[in-house]
Each structure stands twice: as C-alpha cells, then as structure tokens.
Amino acid sequence: MPKGSEELTNARKEEIINACASLYETMGFKDITIRDIGAKTSFTRTSIYNYFQTKEEIFLALLEREHRLWIADLKEIARTNSSLSVDGFADKLARTLEKRGCMLKLMCMNLYDMEGNSRIENLVSFKKEYANALRAISCCLEKFFPSMGVNDIQEFLYALFPFLFGIYPYTSHTEKQMEAMRLAHVDYVHCTIYELTKLFVVKILRPFEG
Structure with missing residues (x-):
C-alpha cells in the first residue's frame, strides 16, 4: 500500500x-x-x-459498496417507519432494489469470478457487508412483523437471497436475447425489478399480515 x-x-x-x-x-x-x-x-x-491486485478485486469492492448503499436504505426503512403492512414493506423493499441494478447484475453474472480472483482479506470484507445485509432485513422483519419467529425469518432470508441472485436475467435483456425469444415463440411479458420483487415479497409475507 x-x-x-x-x-x-x-x-x-x-x-x-x-x-x-x-x-x-x-x-x-x-x-x-x-x-x-x-x-x-x-x-x-x-x-x-x-x-487492487486484480480487476476482480475492483469489481468485488464495487459489489461491497452496492451492498453498503442497500443496507443504508434498509436501515432507513426501519428508522422512519413505526409500522408497515405487507404491501407497504414489499413496496419499500422493492424500491431499494430497483436502485441496485448494478448489485443484482454482479451477483447474478460475475460473483464466482470476483470471489475466486480476490485475496481472502478482500473477500472477507465483502462477506461482512453481505452479513450486514442479512441482519438489516432481519431487523425490518422483526420490527414490522412481530408474529414471525426466528425460523420464519430464516426461511424468508433463504427465499429472498437466492431470488436476488436470479432476478436480473428476468428483468434485463439484450436485443439479441429478445430476438431469440421471439423466434423461439417464448411467451414473455417484461417485468421490472420492482414489480417482481414486490410480488415475491407479498406472497412470502402475506401469512404474517398483522
């Protein structure tokens, strides 16, 4: 250094x-x-x-920053709202993610390259922010949906984060991909990050509506 x-x-x-x-x-x-x-x-x-020793370390630092910004938005939701309905929370969570297209793209497409070609200290630094994101979501659930137990919250996290790793390809397509789907007669309806996230979160949390 x-x-x-x-x-x-x-x-x-x-x-x-x-x-x-x-x-x-x-x-x-x-x-x-x-x-x-x-x-x-x-x-x-x-x-x-x-x-940075590799370009992958730079991208990993970018992903870490994206998580940090997302966490700040999640904490703001918890700080500024005394209560939220399922629809209200789903809306606000979806809004935080529609701002993080870069984060979702990196998670979906380049995570293994970034992690595999970064020094362990850089990877640990990123994983700490990833853990902070898990905690920020958990804090929101504990506050807004007190009927959720520890296992319920864990199950939500197990559902949400794999969903986040896969949402980008469903909401962002190149012209070549769109043409291929047309030629293959794929019945495709475009959805945004916001739309898919809100729908997903509402379906998962509806049983815990107060």
Whole structure:
C-alpha cells in the first residue's frame, strides 16, 4: 500500500471503483481491463496495483459498496417507519432494489469470478457487508412483523437471497436475447425489478399480515 493518509487511500480506491462502475454500464465484465479502468482515473494505471491486485478485486469492492448503499436504505426503512403492512414493506423493499441494478447484475453474472480472483482479506470484507445485509432485513422483519419467529425469518432470508441472485436475467435483456425469444415463440411479458420483487415479497409475507 502506498504511503499517505488513509483519506487519500480511500479517495483513490473510490475513484478506481467509480471508474469500474462507469465502464460496467456499457461494457461486459470480461471485456473490461485494468488498463480501461486506469484510463478513467486521474493517476497512472500501474498505481492501481497499489490498491487492487486484480480487476476482480475492483469489481468485488464495487459489489461491497452496492451492498453498503442497500443496507443504508434498509436501515432507513426501519428508522422512519413505526409500522408497515405487507404491501407497504414489499413496496419499500422493492424500491431499494430497483436502485441496485448494478448489485443484482454482479451477483447474478460475475460473483464466482470476483470471489475466486480476490485475496481472502478482500473477500472477507465483502462477506461482512453481505452479513450486514442479512441482519438489516432481519431487523425490518422483526420490527414490522412481530408474529414471525426466528425460523420464519430464516426461511424468508433463504427465499429472498437466492431470488436476488436470479432476478436480473428476468428483468434485463439484450436485443439479441429478445430476438431469440421471439423466434423461439417464448411467451414473455417484461417485468421490472420492482414489480417482481414486490410480488415475491407479498406472497412470502402475506401469512404474517398483522
């Protein structure tokens, strides 16, 4: 790690992550290189290696940041609402996820690459945020649906998080994919992240409506 203040180090890391996020909006994971990321920063490409050893570590840091932002929204739901109905909570949870398209895309398409090619300390840092997300959801359920027991909450988590790993392909399609479905006569109705998430959460939580 280069010499300098922690503030400078964090600022450099954030600039690298921002560059990666910008490229990921229009390029595929496999197409993006360290050189591409370096070209969008204010310092030399080789300096990136002072902070991240692989591009996968940069993407993992982006995914960690996405989880941190999501957790902040979840905590805000718990902080600003004294009570919520099933429909109300499902709406607010779905709204938090429609803002996190990048998170859902990374979870669905690139998780194994990121985790497999990152140092253990980077992976542990991400897993801590993942655990924080689990706790944030649990806290919401405990507050808004007190009839849910420990096992009920655990079952909800077991249902929700695998759902999150698969929702992106159902809501985001390339023109090539759409053409293939048309030619294959697939009866497809487009749904958004918000729509699918709200429907899913309502169906799971309806038995616990107060």
